[in-house]
Amino acid sequence: MNTRQNRDPQLISRENTLLAVVDVQERLYPHIAGNEAMRVEIARLIRFAAIVGLPVVHVEQEKLGPTIESLAVLLGEDKAAVKQTFGSFGCAGFVESLANRRFDTLVLTGIETHVCVLQTAFGALQRGLRVQVVADAVGSRSPCNKETALARMRAAGVEVTCAESFIFEIMGRSGTEEFRRVLELLKS
Numbered sequence: 001m002n003t004r005q006n007r008d009p010q011l012i013s014r015e016n017t018l019l020a021v022v023d024v025q026e027r028l029y030p031h032i033a034g035n036e037a038m039r040v041e042i043a044r045l046i047r048f049a050a051i052v053g054l055p056v057v058h059v060e061q062e063k064l065g066p067t068i069e070s071l072a073v074l075l076g077e078d079k080a081a082v083k084q085t086f087g088s089f090g091c092a093g094f095v096e097s098l099a100n101r102r103f104d105t106l107v108l109t110g111i112e113t114h115v116c117v118l119q120t121a122f123g124a125l126q127r128g129l130r131v132q133v134v135a136d137a138v139g140s141r142s143p144c145n146k147e148t149a150l151a152r153m154r155a156a157g158v159e160v161t162c163a164e165s166f167i168f169e170i171m172g173r174s175g176t177e178e179f180r181r182v183l184e185l186l187k188s
Contacts, residue, residue, distance in 0.1 A: 012132065014170045018103040019049050021058035021075065022088060022110030022117050026065035032111050032139040033146070039070065041137040041163040042109045044185060046074040048167050051181050057081070057097045059088045061116065087119030089127070105130040107166060109137035114149035121158045132159045134166055 021042060029035055049056045060067060060080040067080060081093030088094040106124045108117050108131065117138050124131045133153055140146040154160050161169075164186065171179060 011169050011172075012105045012107075012130070012166075013172075014052055014054055016103050017054060017105040017107060017170065018098070018101055019045060019054055019056045019107045019109070020088065020120065021046070021056065021067070021071065022108060022120055023059060023061045023064065023112070024067055024071055024110050025060055026068055028061075028064050028111060029068050031141050033141060033143050034139055038111075038137055038139040039068070041134065042071060043074055044188075045107075045109060045134065045137055045163055045166070046071065047185055048170075048182060050074075051178060051185065052170060054170065055101055055103070057094065059083050059091060059094050059116075059120075061086075085119075086116045087123045088116070089120065089123030103129075105132065107132045107134060109134050111138065112140045112145070113138040114140050114145040118149045118153055121153050122156065125157055130159070131157075132161050132166065134163050135160050136162045 024042060046056060058067060058075055058080045060082050062082050062084050066072060081091050081097055083091030083094060085091055106129050108121055110117055117133060121131045121133055135150055150160050167182060171182060
C-alpha cells in the first residue's frame with residue numbers, strides 16, 4: 001500500500017514542505033510576549049526537521065542582530081538571508097535559498113507574527129504556495145497583535161497549526177525508529 005497516494009490531501013507531506021524561521025533575533029526576542037515558550041517550540045521544530053530531513057531556511061531583519069544563539073546553533077552553518085523588507089519574499093537572498101528546493105508548502109515560525117511572519121505568509125500565498133503558521137512557534141510583543149495576525153492569516157487561507165500537530169502530520173505513522181527519536185524530542 002502506497003501511503004503517500006492514500007494520504008488525506010488536507011495533510012502536508014515531508015516531501016513537499018519547507019520550514020522557515022523568521023527574524024528570531026537578539027534585539028527583538030527579549031520583547032516578545034511568551035518568548036521562552038516560543039523559542040522552545042522553534043528549537044523543537046528545527047531538531048525535528050533534522051531528524052526527518054525537512055529543509056529549513058531562515059531570515060534575519062537587517063539591524064536587529066543575529067538569530068538568538070540557541071537557535072543559531074541548531075540552524076548550523078547555513079547563513080541567514082538578511083532582509084530590509086518585512087516580508088521575506090522581498091529579500092533576494094531568501095528567494096534564492098528557495099530556488100533549488102522542491103516544495104509546495106511553506107511552514108512559518110518566528111517573529112513578529114503581525115509584521116514579518118504575516119507578510120511572508122501573504123507573499124507565499126501570492127506565489128501559489130500552501131502556507132501553515134505554527135501558532136505556538138510565532139510571537140509578537142503584544143498578544144493582541146499575535147492573535148489578530150493569526151485571525152487575519154486564517155481568513156486569507158493560511159492554515160494555523162501547533163508544533164505537535166505539525167510534527168505528527170509530517171510523521172504520518174508510528175512504530176519506526178524515526179518515530180522513537182521524535183517521541184524523545186517531544187518529551188524533552
